[in-house]
Amino acid sequence: NAALAHYSPSNGSSRALSASEMYLFDTGGQYLDGTTDITRTVHWGEPTPLQKEAYTRVLMGNIDLSRLVFPSNTAGRTVESFARRALWDVGLNYGHGTGHGIGNFLSVHEWPVGFQSNNVPLEAGMFTSIEPGYYLDGEFGIRIEDVALVVEAQTEKPFLTFEVVSLVPYDRNLIDLSLLSPEQIRYLNSYYERIRALVGPELRRQGLEEAHSWLQHSTEP
Numbered sequence: 158n159a160a161l162a163h164y165s166p167s168n169g170s171s172r173a174l175s176a177s178e179m180y181l182f183d184t185g186g187q188y189l190d191g192t193t194d195i196t197r198t199v200h201w202g203e204p205t206p207l208q209k210e211a212y213t214r215v216l217m218g219n220i221d222l223s224r225l226v227f228p229s230n231t232a233g234r235t236v237e238s239f240a241r242r243a244l245w246d247v248g249l250n251y252g253h254g255t256g257h258g259i260g261n262f263l264s265v266h267e268w269p270v271g272f273q274s275n276n277v278p279l280e281a282g283m284f285t286s287i288e289p290g291y292y293l294d295g296e297f298g299i300r301i302e303d304v305a306l307v308v309e310a311q312t313e314k315p316f317l318t319f320e321v322v323s324l325v326p327y328d329r330n331l332i333d334l335s336l337l338s339p340e341q342i343r344y345l346n347s348y349y350e351r352i353r354a355l356v357g358p359e360l361r362r363q364g365l366e367e368a369h370s371w372l373q374h375s376t377e378p
Contacts, residue, residue, distance in 0.1 A: 160292055160293060160294055160295055160296055160297055160298045161292060161298060162251070162252065162253045162290065162292060162298070162300070163253075164181075164298070175202075176201040176202040177202040177203070178200070178202070178297065179198060179199070179200045179204065179208055179297040179298070179299070179331075180198065180199050180200070180201075181196065181197075181198045181298045181299065181300055182196065182197050182198070182199070183196045183300070183302070184196070184197075185265060187262060187265075188262065189262060190261075190262070191261050191262060191284075192259055192260050192261065192262060192263060192264075192265055192267075193259075193304060193323065194259055194265050194286050194302060194304060195302055195303065195304065195323045195325055196288060196300045196301060196302035197301065197302075197325055197327065197328065198212060198215075198298070198299045198300060198301060198328065198331070199328045199330070199331070200328065200330055200331055201330075204330065204331055207293075208297060208299075208331065209331055209332075209333050210247075210333060210336065211244075211249065211291045211293075211299055212291075212299050212301075212328070212331040212332070213331070213332055213333040213336045213337070214243040214244050214246075214247065214249065214291070214336065215243075215244065215289050215290055215291050215299050215300070215301050216301055216327060216332065217243035217336065217337065217341060218239070218240040218241055218242065218243050218244060218289040219240065219287055219288075219289055219301045219303065220341045220344050220345070221239045221240065221242065221243065221341070222236065222237070222239045222240040222255070222287050222289075222319070223287055223303065223305060223319050223321050223344070224318070224319070224340075224344050225239055225318060225319070226310045226312065226316050226317070226318045227279075227316060227317055227318070228315075228316055228317070229280075229315045229316060229317055230278045230279075230280075231278060231279055231317070232276065232277070232278045232279070233255075233256070233270070233271050233272035233273070233276050233278075233279055233285070234272055234273060234274050234276065236272070237254075237255040237256075237272035237273075240255045240256075240272075240287065240289040241255070241289065243336075244289070244291060249291055250291075251289060251290045251291055251292060251300075252292070253290065254271060254272060254273050255272040255287065255288065255289060256271055256272045256285045256286040256287045256288055256302075256305075257270070257271045257272075257285065257286055258270025258271055258276075258283065258284065258285055259284045259285065259286060259304055260284075261284070267284075270283045270284070270285050271285060272285070279307050279317060280307060280317075281307050281308055281309050281317060282306070282307065283306070283307040284304060284305070284306055284307075284322075285304075285305055285307065285319075286302050286303065286304055286305070287302070287303050287305050287319065287321075288300055288301065288302030288303070289301065301327065303321045303322075303323045303325075304321070304322050304323040305319040305320060305321050305322065306319065306320045306322055307319060308320045321348065324351065324352045324355055324356050325352070326349065326352060326372070326375035326376050327345075329375065329377075346378050349376035349377070349378065350376075352372065352376050353372065353373070353376050356372060357369060357372055357373070360372060
């Protein structure tokens with residue numbers, strides 16, 4: 158029920174959930190060892206071609222920025238268009254920022270890190286969200302938000318890249334694989350392998366077999 162970037166429910170707008178539409182879950186919590194801010198969009202039925210393409214292009218933007226290698230001391234605003242390029246290619250866009258700093262047991266929106274014009278240059282050790290989206294008024298909303306750590310890239314000269322630390326699968330039902338490049342598919346497979354390796358054993362340790370089975374299915378290559 159979220160065709161807005163930031164939707165607030167009310168008694169007047171509440172309605173029953175249906176398996177025939179798209180849902181956007183903006184979730185998070187504050188813990189002693191960090192703060193999370195993770196958004197996933199899902200469709201439990203049969204998405205329309207537009208929904209599927211828009212979702213896939215949002216995912217492409219998320220991947221393209223997440224795997225980007227860039228020079229040290231680069232401002233976030235310099236690279237944020239990588240998250241929009243796949244949408245721009247077909248005349249789509251979103252009207253909110255591409256990401257914000259995330260505190261360590263602090264503010265969910267932690268200044269001054271981010272991708273807007275008045276944010277500081279990115280440095281190793283900073284945490285930021287990466288969250289492209291697309292919203293069609295009155296119809297549906299899409300956002301894919303991950304938490305990423307700025308790290309040193311494996312390059313000869315000091316460059317930077319991102320390490321995504323949120324380990325939550327994307328909705329396979331909404332991905333049009335024909336739009337993804339081989340590099341984007343390799344990134345997805347590597348991400349899914351990491352989710353299986355890090356989250357799978359913890360679910361087993363807690364005896365959450367149904368969740369573990371869901372995770373295995375959702376992270377198939």
